[in-house]
Amino acid sequence: MTDLMIRDVRPHGGAAVDVLVHDDAIIRIAPGLEAPAGATVLNGQNALLLPGLIEGHGHLDKTRWGLPWRRNAIGPTRDERIAHEREYRRDGSHDAEGGSLRLARAYLANGMTRMRSHADIDTEIGLRHVHATMRTREALAGSMEMQIVAFPQSGLVIRPGTEDLMDAALHDGADVVGGIDPCAVDRDPVGQIDALFRLAERHGKPIDIHLHEPGEMGAFSLDLILERTAAASMHGLVTISHAFCLGMIAAADRDALLARMARWDVRIATTAPASIAVPPLAICRAAGVTMYAGNDGVRDTWTPHARPDMLDRAMHVALRYGFRRDDELEGALACVTSAAATGCGFANYGLEEGRRADLVLLDAESAAEAVVSAPPRRVVISSGVVVAKNGVCLV
Amino acid sequence: MTDLMIRDVRPHGGAAVDVLVHDDAIIRIAPGLEAPAGATVLNGQNALLLPGLIEGHGHLDKTRWGLPWRRNAIGPTRDERIAHEREYRRDGSHDAEGGSLRLARAYLANGMTRMRSHADIDTEIGLRHVHATMRTREALAGSMEMQIVAFPQSGLVIRPGTEDLMDAALHDGADVVGGIDPCAVDRDPVGQIDALFRLAERHGKPIDIHLHEPGEMGAFSLDLILERTAAASMHGLVTISHAFCLGMIAAADRDALLARMARWDVRIATTAPASIAVPPLAICRAAGVTMYAGNDGVRDTWTPHARPDMLDRAMHVALRYGFRRDDELEGALACVTSAAATGCGFANYGLEEGRRADLVLLDAESAAEAVVSAPPRRVVISSGVVVAKNGVCLV
Numbered sequence: 001m002t003d004l005m006i007r008d009v010r011p012h013g014g015a016a017v018d019v020l021v022h023d024d025a026i027i028r029i030a031p032g033l034e035a036p037a038g039a040t041v042l043n044g045q046n047a048l049l050l051p052g053l054i055e056g057h058g059h060l061d062k063t064r065w066g067l068p069w070r071r072n073a074i075g076p077t078r079d080e081r082i083a084h085e086r087e088y089r090r091d092g093s094h095d096a097e098g099g100s101l102r103l104a105r106a107y108l109a110n111g112m113t114r115m116r117s118h119a120d121i122d123t124e125i126g127l128r129h130v131h132a133t134m135r136t137r138e139a140l141a142g143s144m145e146m147q148i149v150a151f152p153q154s155g156l157v158i159r160p161g162t163e164d165l166m167d168a169a170l171h172d173g174a175d176v177v178g179g180i181d182p183c184a185v186d187r188d189p190v191g192q193i194d195a196l197f198r199l200a201e202r203h204g205k206p207i208d209i210h211l212h213e214p215g216e217m218g219a220f221s222l223d224l225i226l227e228r229t230a231a232a233s234m235h236g237l238v239t240i241s242h243a244f245c246l247g248m249i250a251a252a253d254r255d256a257l258l259a260r261m262a263r264w265d266v267r268i269a270t271t272a273p274a275s276i277a278v279p280p281l282a283i284c285r286a287a288g289v290t291m292y293a294g295n296d297g298v299r300d301t302w303t304p305h306a307r308p309d310m311l312d313r314a315m316h317v318a319l320r321y322g323f324r325r326d327d328e329l330e331g332a333l334a335c336v337t338s339a340a341a342t343g344c345g346f347a348n349y350g351l352e353e354g355r356r357a358d359l360v361l362l363d364a365e366s367a368a369e370a371v372v373s374a375p376p377r378r379v380v381i382s383s384g385v386v387v388a389k390n391g392v393c394l395v
Numbered sequence: 396m397t398d399l400m401i402r403d404v405r406p407h408g409g410a411a412v413d414v415l416v417h418d419d420a421i422i423r424i425a426p427g428l429e430a431p432a433g434a435t436v437l438n439g440q441n442a443l444l445l446p447g448l449i450e451g452h453g454h455l456d457k458t459r460w461g462l463p464w465r466r467n468a469i470g471p472t473r474d475e476r477i478a479h480e481r482e483y484r485r486d487g488s489h490d491a492e493g494g495s496l497r498l499a500r501a502y503l504a505n506g507m508t509r510m511r512s513h514a515d516i517d518t519e520i521g522l523r524h525v526h527a528t529m530r531t532r533e534a535l536a537g538s539m540e541m542q543i544v545a546f547p548q549s550g551l552v553i554r555p556g557t558e559d560l561m562d563a564a565l566h567d568g569a570d571v572v573g574g575i576d577p578c579a580v581d582r583d584p585v586g587q588i589d590a591l592f593r594l595a596e597r598h599g600k601p602i603d604i605h606l607h608e609p610g611e612m613g614a615f616s617l618d619l620i621l622e623r624t625a626a627a628s629m630h631g632l633v634t635i636s637h638a639f640c641l642g643m644i645a646a647a648d649r650d651a652l653l654a655r656m657a658r659w660d661v662r663i664a665t666t667a668p669a670s671i672a673v674p675p676l677a678i679c680r681a682a683g684v685t686m687y688a689g690n691d692g693v694r695d696t697w698t699p700h701a702r703p704d705m706l707d708r709a710m711h712v713a714l715r716y717g718f719r720r721d722d723e724l725e726g727a728l729a730c731v732t733s734a735a736a737t738g739c740g741f742a743n744y745g746l747e748e749g750r751r752a753d754l755v756l757l758d759a760e761s762a763a764e765a766v767v768s769a770p771p772r773r774v775v776i777s778s779g780v781v782v783a784k785n786g787v788c789l790v
Contacts, residue, residue: 069760072720274669275717303719304767305710315700319711322670324698325467365464372699 004384005035006359009044011351012330013366016046021357024383029353042386044361047378048370050333051351052113052358053310054340057208057241057269057294060100060117060136061129065299065308067099072304078184078212082154085301089125096132103298104136104144106308109393111360113144113382116208116269116294116344118151118178121169123161130169143382143395147344149208150199151178157191163199170203179209182221189221197228206237206345208269211245214277218245219253226260236265239343241294243268246284247277254280255287262288267343270335271296271313272320281321281331292343293317293335310336311374318371329368357384398434399779401754404444406746407725408761411441416752419778424748437781439756442773443765445728446746447508447753448705449735452603452636452664452689454546455495455512455531456524460694460703462494467699473579473607477549480696484520491527498693499531499539501703504788506755508539508777511603511664511689511739513546513573516564518556525564538777538790542739544603545594546573552586558594565598574604577616584616592623601632601740603664606640609672613640614648621655631660634738636689638663641679642672649675650682657683662738665730666691667708667715676716676726687738688712688730705731706769713766724763752779 004021018033019026035041064070074084119133137146150169156162177199182189200207213221229238246254267290268279284291295313298306318332341349348356359381364370380388387395399416413428414421430436459465469479514528532541545564551557574591577584595602608616624633641649662685663674679686690708693701713727736744743751754776759765775783782790
């Protein structure tokens with residue numbers, strides 16, 4: 001039983017208050033609180049206080065974070081990247097466990113306390129990446145809450161044996177059923193989507209599908225997914241990651257799909273990529289669809305880009321959608337805080353009394369300034385424990 | 396007469412060499428050089444060596460860099476932003492001189508040694524911003540080479556008196572004739588464009604026009620500009636900044652314009668914005684058009700975004716164009732190095748013997764890694780003098 005009193009912090013940039021944490025929970029938020037006897041006191045020095053940041057779409061297992069630079073000369077198509085990644089792994093030297101732990105700790109140092117991480121499954125690597133990600137989750141238990149998606153990166157139906165591996169991953173503790181481009185990768189949309197919903201029903205798990213498919217192809221896959229979401233009554237249990245097609249098709253068709261997504265509370269995760277169409281954030285939110293953000297891969301064979309910092313991702317959201325006003329920047333921040341908690345289904349979240357004490361202290365005047373300047377995280381607290389200081393992970 | 400021997404650095408990520416600098420010039424680049432008697436020796440410790448970075452499109456005079464956060468609640472249109480900026484300045488408290496110097500020093504600390512900065516001119520502020528930028532240029536003389544653009548932010552023809560102010564600015568030492576949206580802002584394309592070429596001819600200066608105009612409107616303005624460029628034989632002396640229209644119009648129309656741009660060596664400066672169409676970089680380069688990059692405003696009343704770091708801008712170029720391979724990332728870096736030198740007409744540039752010794756040492760394996768990770772600049776040398784170390788400006 002421990003008490004932590006955090007003095008003089010400004011939640012979301014508002015007026016300065018004290019925050020009393022007992023064990024892993026926020027007990028009181030108010031100015032001029034009296035510290036219980038024996039409480040540890042932390043002087044916030046008027047820091048901005050944010051809730052723990054959330055990575056809504058990551059790939060810990062793929063990363064080469066912390067390793068020497070690796071020259072990338074891969075062709076530009078998705079299939080070339082998938083094939084290259086499989087080849088890269090074939091010599092067995094890729095260390096999914098070490099890499100995922102290094103990257104997760106870098107994220108934690110930047111205030112990310114909850115994440116959804118997709119772990120590759122295919123008929124060559126089997127469950128190696130799922131189990132590696134699980135060991136990283138265990139190593140950081142109590143400091144980071146992690147959902148693991150059983151993700152058929154190389155296709156599901158097209159590689160017989162993958163569905164059984166997915167089934168085994170979910171049995172072993174994966175939290176989410178992953179999918180990918182039912183038309184473009186599997187070339188059998190009904191086959192893949194039916195398999196995903198079969199797995200989801202059997203294990204009582206939500207679904208998160210990578211949908212890179214463009215235009216009308218993506219819209220067709222989305223249509224099929226929505227049909228099965230309704231049939232299975234999976235209200236609030238399906239996420240479409242990327243959903244580029246919603247930024248490509250005619251507005252009337254898009255709005256019809258958004259209305260169905262809102263009806264079944266199907267969420268969208270975006271990386272807000274600068275080089276391709278994206279679902280229109282303001283229109284999606286106005287339609288009642290929860291939209292949140294993630295980095296996708298960080299420094300892996302797919303991409304050299306991205307940083308293990310959710311404020312950086314919020315900045316990219318802001319840039320992608322042309323957000324400049326403070327209220328818009330706060331909307332970008334929500335993509336890696338409250339909307340991501342809703343979208344991924346992380347309970348007990350936020351700067352409110354009774355919620356889990358996942359807290360980030362940083363030097364910024366406002367939430368908007370934090371998004372554009374991404375200053376170092378002075379203190380990161382996870383479940384009531386200080387886990388990082390001045391950008392250094394203590395776990 | 397001073398000699399500086401820089402040992403063990405890797406130009407553009409190549410093999411390690413020594414670099415001998417005499418006064419402001421690179422004298423020798425080779426492995427195992429002998430240091431002249433009395434030379435200062437700097438151990439590069441196998442750093443990546445890049446040429447001084449170039450800001451191809453900046454607005455030093457507008458910035459609030461280093462000042463407290465200012466809440467932004469401005470409407471989204473260009474006209475609202477122009478009007479708000481004028482209003483913001485009306486109380487006279489905006490310190491263009493102090494701001495421009497703070498921002499320029501922050502840039503220098505990140506290895507930017509040459510820049511083109513647009514300085515606002517209008518009938519309310521007169522030449523105040525031009526002269527403020529000139530004083531910053533004087534303060535940093537020898538450490539930073541600066542071209543100043545006489546820029547009619549609020550319009551030229553539409554605000555009578557502006558052309559005379561532009562004329563006076565060029566007389567006082569501005570280097571480039573600036574323009575803005577001849578149709579959309581001035582509502583008189585021929586009037587503005589003729590005035591720009593009149594000023595250019597009278598003062599023997601190049602032209603740099605902000606062209607935000609979309610689609611066919613922008614293409615029409617560009618057509619008129621190219622017509623006058625040819626008539627005035629201003630080969631290699633005209634830059635189109637932004638040129639969003641080239642990312643919007645039909646490919647055949649775009650290619651016809653690019654062919655004319657290549658014929659007259661008309662250049663393109665881009666900020667590679669994520670939220671709007673951009674000229675296609677690979678296609679522009681293949682057509683023979685020089686394309687380079689700039690940050691545009693940094694932390695001003697127009698935008699809260701951007702950082703005084705040209706590696707950061709190169710990263711945004713890479714993200715905007717979907718560059719992931721090392722050769723592509725090197726192409727993004729060229730937008731803030733060699734292509735920017737060509738585009739702005741900065742002479743005596745590059746990592747070659749005889750060129751001015753503007754050098755940046757940083758910890759990265761390759762140019763590609765420098766673009767994606769933007770590590771701190773360990774040492775910055777400008778005209779043969781160390782001007783920054785470990786991110787701290789010494790000037």
